[in-house]
Amino acid sequence: MIKIFIFCFNFLFLQKDTSTVTHKEHLDVINGYKQLLVDIREYKLSPQQARERFQEMMFIMKEAHPNTRYDSTRVQLCFPLMGFDYRAVGGYGSGYIPRGYDLFDQAKKGSHPAHDIFMKDKNQDCLDDRTGEYVPVLSTTDGIVIAIENGWQTGSEYRGGNYIWIYDTNNGGLWYYAHQREIYVKTGQVVRAGQKIALVGRTGFNAAMPRSDTHLHMTYLRIDDDGNPFPVNTYGWLKEATTLLDPRIAIDLEPITKARKVEIQTNTKPIPNIKALETAFKLMKPTAVDKSVKSRRRHRQ
Numbered sequence: 047m048i049k050i051f052i053f054c055f056n057f058l059f060l061q062k063d064t065s066t067v068t069h070k071e072h073l074d075v076i077n078g079y080k081q082l083l084v085d086i087r088e089y090k091l092s093p094q095q096a097r098e099r100f101q102e103m104m105f106i107m108k109e110a111h112p113n114t115r116y117d118s119t120r121v122q123l124c125f126p127l128m129g130f131d132y133r134a135v136g137g138y139g140s141g142y143i144p145r146g147y148d149l150f151d152q153a154k155k156g157s158h159p160a161h162d163i164f165m166k167d168k169n170q171d172c173l174d175d176r177t178g179e180y181v182p183v184l185s186t187t188d189g190i191v192i193a194i195e196n197g198w199q200t201g202s203e204y205r206g207g208n209y210i211w212i213y214d215t216n217n218g219g220l221w222y223y224a225h226q227r228e229i230y231v232k233t234g235q236v237v238r239a240g241q242k243i244a245l246v247g248r249t250g251f252n253a254a255m256p257r258s259d260t261h262l263h264m265t266y267l268r269i270d271d272d273g274n275p276f277p278v279n280t281y282g283w284l285k286e287a288t289t290l291l292d293p294r295i296a297i298d299l300e301p302i303t304k305a306r307k308v309e310i311q312t313n314t315k316p317i318p319n320i321k322a323l324e325t326a327f328k329l330m331k332p333t334a335v336d337k338s339v340k341s342r343r344r345h346r347q
């Protein structure tokens with residue numbers, strides 16, 4: 047019995063002490079992630095090569111941050127637009143389309159594994175029509191910035207515009223924020239949930255077009271044990287997310303989503319008031335979302 051105990055103790059002790067990730071390897075991932083994105087975008091890597099490089103990077107991040115645990119029922123977020131809440135999410139969450147998404151293959155188009163979160167900006171100057179202020183983008187969780195683009199120019203065909211990628215040190219996984227006007231973080235920076243990282247903007251090929259309403263595009267990728275990314279529908283989490291600063295601003299948001307005339311799912315009746323919204327969204331659980339992710343994964347294998 048004592049021997050077993052000693053064995054277990056040693057095993058745990060050695061496990062803890064033998065992390066093979068060096069400081070340099072950790073930094074190489076943080077500083078190398080953007081290059082991977084660029085190589086994918088410029089077809090310098092085959093999808094398979096890109097996947098393998100991504101997997102290596104995620105192994106290192108997971109080992110470097112061993113306390114991160116992905117449990118879809120326990121994810122707690124700060125809402126990414128300061129003073130807003132889930133009612134700013136376009137299409138009551140129906141804009142999330144994961145089918146066909148492949149981070150490693152630029153040729154695959156048509157998916158939108160993201161939610162677009164809208165502010166009210168009729169004249170498209172990026173100032174909130176109600177406050178006259180720019181809208182800060184807040185980090186939804188704790189994390190480390192692993193890539194930013196801050197030099198998008200009008201006319202550029204790149205769709206993300208000014209973007210940020212953050213490795214989530216609470217849940218593992220990656221957050222992608224796109225179309226920002228200005229970015230306030232640097233690669234390698236540690237951020238806390240609720241920290242101001244950018245301002246909502248209109249950068250990106252499509253986001254800059256007059257037909258687009260000013261919004262934040264936000265994706266979350268869960269990373270499985272093999273280092274593969276899977277998009278997750280974050281609507282359930284956004285619904286429960288904490289609104290920071292002035293939540294009164296969000297009360298006015300319902301007319302925006304209505305004005306967008308997005309197609310509402312057939313089983314969703316027009317929403318008469320906020321109380322009804324609360325009840326309707328109780329039915330949505332993040333775990334239900336994961337089912338589709340799993341089935342897609344099986345499909346791939």
Ligand SMILES: [Zn+2]
Pocket residue numbers: 158160161162262263264
């Ligand atoms: Zn989008």
